[in-house]
Amino acid sequence: xxxxxxxxxxxxxxxxxxxxxxxxxxxxxxxxxxxxxxxxxxxxxxxxxxxxxxxxxxxxxxxxxxxxxxxxxxxxxxxxxxxxxxxxxxxxxxxxxxxxxxxxxxxxxxxxxxxxxxxxxxxxxxxxxxxxxxxxxxxxxxxxxxxxxxxxxxxxxxxxxxxxxxxxxxxxxxxxxxxxxxxxxxxxxxx
Amino acid sequence: xxxxxxxxxxxxxxxxxxxxxxxxxxxxxxxxxxxxxxxxxxxxxxxxxxxxxxxxxxxxxxxxxxxxxxxxxxxxxxxxxxxxxxxxxxxxxxxxxxxxxxxxxxxxxxxxxxxxxxxxxxxxxxxxxxxxxxxxxxxxxxxxxxxxxxxxxxxxxxxxxxxxxxxxxxxxxxxxxxxxxxxxxxxxxxx
Numbered sequence: 001x002x003x004x005x006x007x008x009x010x011x012x013x014x015x016x017x018x019x020x021x022x023x024x025x026x027x028x029x030x031x032x033x034x035x036x037x038x039x040x041x042x043x044x045x046x047x048x049x050x051x052x053x054x055x056x057x058x059x060x061x062x063x064x065x066x067x068x069x070x071x072x073x074x075x076x077x078x079x080x081x082x083x084x085x086x087x088x089x090x091x092x093x094x095x096x097x098x099x100x101x102x103x104x105x106x107x108x109x110x111x112x113x114x115x116x117x118x119x120x121x122x123x124x125x126x127x128x129x130x131x132x133x134x135x136x137x138x139x140x141x142x143x144x145x146x147x148x149x150x151x152x153x154x155x156x157x158x159x160x161x162x163x164x165x166x167x168x169x170x171x172x173x174x175x176x177x178x179x180x181x182x183x184x185x186x187x188x189x190x191x
Numbered sequence: 192x193x194x195x196x197x198x199x200x201x202x203x204x205x206x207x208x209x210x211x212x213x214x215x216x217x218x219x220x221x222x223x224x225x226x227x228x229x230x231x232x233x234x235x236x237x238x239x240x241x242x243x244x245x246x247x248x249x250x251x252x253x254x255x256x257x258x259x260x261x262x263x264x265x266x267x268x269x270x271x272x273x274x275x276x277x278x279x280x281x282x283x284x285x286x287x288x289x290x291x292x293x294x295x296x297x298x299x300x301x302x303x304x305x306x307x308x309x310x311x312x313x314x315x316x317x318x319x320x321x322x323x324x325x326x327x328x329x330x331x332x333x334x335x336x337x338x339x340x341x342x343x344x345x346x347x348x349x350x351x352x353x354x355x356x357x358x359x360x361x362x363x364x365x366x367x368x369x370x371x372x373x374x375x376x377x378x379x380x381x382x
Contacts, residue, residue, distance in 0.1 A: 018212065018293060095355075096355070155348065157343065157347030164309055174340040177340050177341035180338070182372070
């Protein structure tokens with residue numbers, strides 16, 4: 001792995017664990033095993049490096065979701081697969097975590113990266129929900145846009161509640177609950 | 192307001208804005224207009240002060256929810272009232288925000304305070320949902336426990352998405368969507 005690559009990956013991990021404010025340039029250099037000169041050779045500073053790391057986390061969120069939402073099967077099956085896909089729930093969401101930090105929210109490039117990932121996710125969920133609604137998998141009156149927002153919020157809120165509890169239980173209960181409200185049989189949920 | 196009171200309130204605001212790691216004892220003293228000696232006269236340090244501030248935020252969360260959930264009207268009406276009650280959405284949730292911070296999650300007293308508020312909220316929502324289910328306001332097959340987890344997660348995730356977007360829209364859309372999934376007429380939501 002190149003030094004620039006190690007710096008980005010180390011920043012990604014630190015942002016996930018400690019947030020933007022809690023991540024110092026020195027901590028990044030230590031984790032990446034890179035000197036200060038090397039870091040500033042590759043990046044203008046922590047903001048540029050953090051933006052690269054956030055872009056990577058946002059791409060990963062999209063790739064993880066698309067693997068299920070764009071996969072084979074009906075709409076309900078793909079949404080179920082995505083909601084029940086394996087996650088490190090107690091680490092929280094590397095993208096959602098960034099939204100707490102005033103320095104991130106106040107930076108146009110960083111906040112656009114974080115919000116862009118969520119806008120994409122909501123749009124993609126809406127497409128699949130709408131496909132399922134038209135195909136008769138969901139009630140004809142389903143509000144695909146509102147339900148997509150519910151699903152995105154349940155995932156982000158599930159992470160928050162799980163971290164508070166020190167247990168994946170609230171996340172899993174909320175995900176099971178939203179599938180139940182969508183009328184997806186709980187046998188599929190338990191599987 | 193007494194000095195101790197000013198210190199707690201200042202800490203509460205700073206934790207809400209900047210998180211635990213981002214809040215220094217010095218920033219607390221400055222906002223409270225209190226000297227270092229005064230702060231350490233009243234509190235053993237930042238952890239004790241932060242715990243008092245978090246307890247206050249947790250009490251506020253409970254009081255705000257109970258004002259609606261324990262108020263007059265049917266179950267659907269009370270849950271709708273709570274979900275649509277006025278919130279400073281873009282500030283995020285002062286309790287949920289704490290769950291991101293590894294120092295908070297790693298401290299037994301603080302994490303119990305944060306998690307206790309959410310456990311209480313989920314239990315209270317479950318009671319009201321169950322009351323509505325028994326009274327025929329919700330489908331007989333409603334999973335009150337799962338739905339309570341969905342509602343708590345939608346609120347927390349709604350804050351995360353709204354902060355990322357710099358707009359209350361994702362919060363409002365998710366809240367409207369969950370009321371829709373519960374079969375609560377959107378006329379009531381729009382009101």
